[in-house]
Amino acid sequence: MFVETGHYALTLALGLSLVQFLMPLWGATVRDGALAAIATPAALAAFACVALAFSALTYAYATSDFSLVNVVENSHSLKPFVYKLTGVWGNHEGSMLLWVLILTLFGAMVALSRRAVPSRLRHLTLAIQGAVAFAFLAFIEFTSNPFLRLDPAPFEGQDLNPILQDPGLAVHPPLLYIGYVGFSISFAFALAALIEGRIDAVWARAVRPWTLTAWLFLTLGIAMGSYWAYYELGWGGWWFWDPVENASLMPWLAGTALLHSTIVMEKRDALKVWTILLAILTFSLSLLGTFLVRSGVLTSVHSFATDPTRGAFILAILVVFIGGGFALFAWRAPLLRQGGLFAPVSREGALVVNNLLLVTACATVFIGTLYPLALEALTGAKISVGEPFFNATFLPIVMPLLALIPIGQTIAWKRGDLLGTLQRLWVAYGAGIAGALVVLALVRGGPVLALVGIGLGVYLVVGSAVDIFHRAGGARVALPVMLRRALGLPRSAWGTAIAHAGVGITVLGIAAQAWSTETLAVVNRGDLVSAGGYTLRLDAVFPRTAHNYREDVARFTVLRDGRIVGTVEGAKRLYVTRGMPTTEAGIMTLGPSQLYVSVGEPQPSGGLGVRIYWKPYVLFVWLGAVVMAAGGLLSLTDRRLRVAAPAAARARMVPAE
Amino acid sequence: MTRKQRRLTLIAAALAVLGVALGLVLFAMRDSIVFFYSPTDIEAKAVAPGTRLRLGGLVAAGSVVKGEGQNVTFAVTDTNRSITVRYTGLLPDLFREGQGVVAEGVLEGPGLFRADSVLAKHDENYMPREVADSLKEQGLWQHSGKADAPAGSPTTASE
Missing domain, CATH: 2.40.128 (Lipocalin)
Incomplete structure (x- = not known):
């Protein structure tokens, strides 16, 4: 009976998300704030309904209710209880339900962040969020219903794929989905700004915590997935440039760029149109990832059992949102007031270079992932693009980016002093070179690229320390004063330094694998x-x-x-x-x-x-990602964001801990 | 600098980076891409020895010979032609005679392939898609649904 209630609640959520989508748009058209405000209760109710549906499915799994097709196909009465629960999202239908649960949870959180987000912007954002929720709820309802009954019910289920009977399943998909789905908020904010025709620092401050949250969970999700593949598959590899891995890396790269461009917008009121474009792009790549995994166009460790109607449905969702997003961008972006230009040698200039390199790196991954599909569709030739391709394209773009991180981090806003900045980092260069030499002496040889990687990793970690040191007054003040000042630095400064040191740790771990x-x-x-x-x-x-x-x-x-x-x-x-x-x-x-x-x-x-x-040092690969996420979390608790978004920040702290 | 110069600097930098990336991609496309072939393709297309490729097909029944150390020899067949594959290392869990397999390595001579990796996937119903496609082309594909499909037919929960 509870199962029927769940299915009913899911259908109700479909209707509510439609209300959440249409009412604010109608309200905006006729300039009726009360009409638009209906989005708030609609978003909250939609979340409650999806949560009820999810509980119903979880209950069916917990009690091994084999009258449900989904439970029969993915569970077994002898399975350990914890895997019965995680098995809820160890299959296509259940994982889509989790996807929508997180989507509506984010919607509800936006609805509640009254003080952080101006009401017009909030209502329009909820409208876009409602449209996304409606599309995916319809997808579940019509092609992937987890509540299908089976009559007569068998006595026993077919068990969950053993690869998935692992603590990794409990953690990896939820983290990854919070990341993917979190970017839908940035997307919704971007489209809302386009509809409103107004974008400013308030917008940037409102959207940044959401982007940061999505980014930090995606970082953890990717790292967790990588570690899981490493210990579970028994090949000793931790990254295979598998298309589905790439599908999660692409939104991460674009999201990282978005995170940085939003800072420029918040601080300097520039890069507005570009930030909007990146927000649309990042969520488009998240949707592309969902499509690649679930449509059956790829064979991969990660792909779900598929049928063609699902692929077509997701493709339609993809076309509507990506196409719609870009069309709206093309139509409305020229109306946005352009931000100011700025000097190339400055923090904002460095962040532009960061964006350029990240987006280019993302583009090479995109080509490497989709070119084989395109070639096969056009000519029938089957090729595989693997590690050699990405080593030849991705690495040469990412390595200069890594080298520029400490420079961009220390250079001043507005008008930077390039020479001074370069001089200030001498300790970091020295440490990097020394690190590479020490490794060279210890292991007697090794690939040049790996030694460069070691040097870069050390340089990044030390560079972050140098940044904090100089911000706290450096050698000009006494050590106790410097330390006290360092502790008093804004949390976002510490967050930046820690996240960048995390990148360094990951680079060290990756480089060390040359000696495995x-x-x-x-x-x-x-x-x-x-x-x-x-x-x-x-x-x-x-x-x-x-x-x-x-x-x-x-x-x-x-x-x-x-x-x-x-x-x-x-x-x-x-x-x-x-x-x-x-x-x-x-x-x-x-x-x-x-x-x-x-x-x-x-x-x-x-x-x-x-x-x-x-x-050797393989744990650094994932430890670095955890440190990056910790930096993101620290930045999220910064006073600047807290003042702007007190309620939202508190709400987010809880699941992240 | 004037506004115009600044804008030009930005555009020039963007074009330079994109140009380099494009060059890298084209270069990598030429050198580091591996084609997938079935045993029949290799003969039909007269692939030169020394070429790196992915070979897919079925492991011929009775062809697996485990030698000393971890050397293994087996034949990959599309039932039309077959090619002998030599491999050293642990075989995947689902490697079995009569099952689909993809081997990546170098063609050493006519009918002889040296593999450095052998893939079979993590599902008992799985066949690598390339293999399934090439078998379908040759009319050898037998669709085997789930052997242990549940009894009864699905009905919706609302009924």
């Missing part, structure tokens, strides 16, 4: 294999069973200089219900580095095939 090793071996009990200064001894191979799988486990003892460091277990697992084998990597974390053991099949000659990786 991979050892293939066939081992018998008692055999030794060495990797990264450690020795692994195969101690036992034994079977083990759990409630929904059985596995063959290989246990290794890890030794260093003859002393036992610990044990690590890799396994070949067979999930009974689906008869599906998986490789469970054995991972031992040693400081920031990891030993990674992947077990293969027993060999005909006896012995076990294994693949052992040494991954």
